[in-house]
Amino acid sequence: MSIVPPAPGLRTRPVTRFEPPSLRNIRPLRELARLTQFLDLLKTLSIHRIKVRYKRSRLGILWALLHPLSMMLVFALMFSFIRGAPAQEVPYAVFAYAGLLLWSAFSSGLSSAASALTSHADLVTKVAFPREILPLTYVVAALTDLAIASTALVAMMFWFHVPLTITALWSVIAVALLALFLVAAGLIVSAFQVRHRDVGLAMPVVLQMWMFATPVLYPLSAARRGLPSALYALYIANPMAGIVDAFRRAVVLDQHPDSAALAVSALVILVLLPASFIYFKHAERTMADVV
Amino acid sequence: MTPIDVRIERLGKQYRLGVRRNAGSFWALKEVTFDVPRGASVGVIGRNGAGKSTLLKVLAGITAPTSGSVTIDGRLASLIEVGSGFHPELTGRENVFLSAAILGMRRHEIAAKLPAIVEFAGVERFIDTPVRWYSSGMYVRLGFSIAAHLEPDVLLVDEVLAVGDAEFQVKCLTRIRDLKRQGITTIFISHDLTAVEQLCDTAVLLDKGEVMMIGEPAHVVSEYHRRITTAATEAADFASVAREGVLRITGLTFGGDASGLRALSARTGDPLVVSVRYTATRQLDRVVFEITYYSSDGKTIIATARTDEGGGVSVVPPGGVIEFVSDPFPLKRGAYYVGVVVREAVTRHVIDWWDGGTNLFVEAGTEVIGQFYMPHTWRVTHAGEKTPSLPRVIPNAR
Numbered sequence: 001m002s003i004v005p006p007a008p009g010l011r012t013r014p015v016t017r018f019e020p021p022s023l024r025n026i027r028p029l030r031e032l033a034r035l036t037q038f039l040d041l042l043k044t045l046s047i048h049r050i051k052v053r054y055k056r057s058r059l060g061i062l063w064a065l066l067h068p069l070s071m072m073l074v075f076a077l078m079f080s081f082i083r084g085a086p087a088q089e090v091p092y093a094v095f096a097y098a099g100l101l102l103w104s105a106f107s108s109g110l111s112s113a114a115s116a117l118t119s120h121a122d123l124v125t126k127v128a129f130p131r132e133i134l135p136l137t138y139v140v141a142a143l144t145d146l147a148i149a150s151t152a153l154v155a156m157m158f159w160f161h162v163p164l165t166i167t168a169l170w171s172v173i174a175v176a177l178l179a180l181f182l183v184a185a186g187l188i189v190s191a192f193q194v195r196h197r198d199v200g201l202a203m204p205v206v207l208q209m210w211m212f213a214t215p216v217l218y219p220l221s222a223a224r225r226g227l228p229s230a231l232y233a234l235y236i237a238n239p240m241a242g243i244v245d246a247f248r249r250a251v252v253l254d255q256h257p258d259s260a261a262l263a264v265s266a267l268v269i270l271v272l273l274p275a276s277f278i279y280f281k282h283a284e285r286t287m288a289d290v291v
Numbered sequence: 292m293t294p295i296d297v298r299i300e301r302l303g304k305q306y307r308l309g310v311r312r313n314a315g316s317f318w319a320l321k322e323v324t325f326d327v328p329r330g331a332s333v334g335v336i337g338r339n340g341a342g343k344s345t346l347l348k349v350l351a352g353i354t355a356p357t358s359g360s361v362t363i364d365g366r367l368a369s370l371i372e373v374g375s376g377f378h379p380e381l382t383g384r385e386n387v388f389l390s391a392a393i394l395g396m397r398r399h400e401i402a403a404k405l406p407a408i409v410e411f412a413g414v415e416r417f418i419d420t421p422v423r424w425y426s427s428g429m430y431v432r433l434g435f436s437i438a439a440h441l442e443p444d445v446l447l448v449d450e451v452l453a454v455g456d457a458e459f460q461v462k463c464l465t466r467i468r469d470l471k472r473q474g475i476t477t478i479f480i481s482h483d484l485t486a487v488e489q490l491c492d493t494a495v496l497l498d499k500g501e502v503m504m505i506g507e508p509a510h511v512v513s514e515y516h517r518r519i520t521t522a523a524t525e526a527a528d529f530a531s532v533a534r535e536g537v538l539r540i541t542g543l544t545f546g547g548d549a550s551g552l553r554a555l556s557a558r559t560g561d562p563l564v565v566s567v568r569y570t571a572t573r574q575l576d577r578v579v580f581e582i583t584y585y586s587s588d589g590k591t592i593i594a595t596a597r598t599d600e601g602g603g604v605s606v607v608p609p610g611g612v613i614e615f616v617s618d619p620f621p622l623k624r625g626a627y628y629v630g631v632v633v634r635e636a637v638t639r640h641v642i643d644w645w646d647g648g649t650n651l652f653v654e655a656g657t658e659v660i661g662q663f664y665m666p667h668t669w670r671v672t673h674a675g676e677k678t679p680s681l682p683r684v685i686p687n688a689r
Contacts, residue, residue: 013444018352018361041392048389052380127393128352128369285355288348289306 109142113186365444560657
């Protein structure tokens with residue numbers, strides 16, 4: 001067995017330089033180029049992530065459906081008892097499920113991405129690879145769950161005779177923004193968790209409060225009506241507000257998104273995404289020492 | 292001029308002790324500077340805690356330096372703790388894909404090399420079995436095999452030669468030699484000094500994070516020996532003993548040569564005389580002289596010889612020589628490191644010791660299969676004959 005020696009000149013020899021960490025010598029584009037070389041790893045690890053998650057459970061992939069479905073049932077039952085569900089255009093079950101679908105993709109994606117690095121300490125301390133791949137695999141897994149859980153939404157809409165129209169295409173933009181926001185938030189939270197383990201502990205509480213600050217169980221219009229305008233501006237600075245609302249309007253309400261809210265979401269995400277990547281790459285340089 | 296593949300310039304790495312900011316810190320690497328030209332192989336040796344692993348982690352890009360810089364020209368692959376990316380639930384095949392992808396291989400590259408990887412590791416029959424059922428040997432072999440099939444320009448090797456059985460180690464060494472022949476630059480970080488001497492053109496000695504010596508592997512290895520002897524003695528129970536000066540060891544020689552050479556060679560199966568010279572200022576009774584042979588890394592005691600029969604010996608001023616005769620000398624080919632201790636027979640109190648970093652190089656003599664030469668005699672009895680008495684002289688194959 002032998003390996004053909006690399007002919008000089010035929011193969012490019014990358015030059016790598018390791019220097020003390022400093023925000024100045026981070027080259028985001030070069031790091032992105034390196035990440036693309038590892039796309040196979042991202043794919044392999046993501047598939048592995050999804051497989052392992054459901055391999056040893058009896059209900060398997062159904063769990064992706066059960067989480068938003070059970071929450072939907074709780075809230076639908078609650079509002080059927082206390083009357084006055086906060087939305088009337090479509091059955092509340094469909095309304096709530098459309099919101100919970102996106103929200104549970106976000107919350108499960110973010111909370112699992114938070115521990116992506118700390119739970120792979122052996123890899124982080126022994127192998128050099130773009131570590132952002134670890135949180136990214138959880139984002140991919142969360143989006144896969146979202147795709148699976150969407151089938152239940154379509155089934156419910158069919159059952160309740162809610163029409164699915166061309167307007168639903170806006171959901172593509174909403175899901176794309178969700179993916180980008182999840183990436184940004186996942187990068188920040190996972191890198192922060194390496195040095196501050198409180199993140200993992202705070203995560204359930206934060207996500208719980210965050211959900212109520214997002215139009216998941218009620219329409220965005222209710223928040224606009226109920227909040228003073230200064231507070232409302234703060235409210236829609238939460239990118240999830242524009243995303244969840246746009247998705248639900250497009251898919252179940254046959255309405256165009258609230259353009260102001262969606263634009264704010266997009267803007268926040270566009271600023272956050274490069275910042276989070278630079279922060280992550282900076283933290284990455286020494287995370288093997290502390291993880 | 293040969294291009295430099297790895298350039299290490301005034302490299303420093305500081306670690307914090309503990310999580311709190313004021314917990315203090317230490318430098319695991321200080322001002323480390325050396326170059327590795329293309330195609331060269333450099334061995335980095337040093338004690339535990341000398342900074343070897345930290346150096347490897349910085350070179351591999353696992354962690355960033357605190358000061359200085361490292362420049363690597365070419366694609367780098369590291370064999371650090373092989374198999375660390377394995378997932379027990381996945382099969383051998385799935386793990387090959389996962390682990391190789393982590394090391395930076397593309398899926399199609401891995402697919403093309405899978406047969407070679409599996410064959411090299413010798414796990415063909417178990418490749419579709421989850422690795423949790425693998426023996427630790429199989430696990431490590433598969434891990435090494437993956438890494439050994441990367442096609443790097445620069446290869447970092449860390450202690451992997453210490454894994455697997457003898458047969459697999461030979462395979463690994465052959466593989467590394469092949470890679471070397473193809474012009475790949477290699478850096479070894481190892482405790483295995485023999486491997487460093489065999490495989491490297493240059494050796495670097497690290498101690499407490501600093502480069503102590505760079506040069507010919509044989510020279511650097513003996514400097515390393517000299518240092519660990521001193522250190523071993525410092526660390527051992529003699530540390531607290533005050534030398535009273537009543538009895539002093541002044542020299543240790545091997546063979547009949549009294550010239551006081553510090554290192555001399557012996558031959559397995561031949562007789563060997565070890566002479567310990569001493570001076571004494573007054574008479575001491577019940578004294579025990581002990582000679583200890585350590586392994587070349589100074590970690591393991593291989594054998595001892597001592598004058599404890601009959602409750603020790605007596606020494607009188609001005610001194611003399613104690614000769615230890617080993618006939619035949621049983622240690623097999625290799626480098627050993629020898630120390631002498633003088634104790635009081637009853638209290639075991641240490642009176643003096645010799646830690647001059649004495650190396651003993653044992654050359655191949657009588658063939659040894661196993662750990663040492665077993666002195667033996669034999670006789671043959673044919674049915675109906677009278678049993679002959681055992682010969683007194685020990686037959687020597689040479």
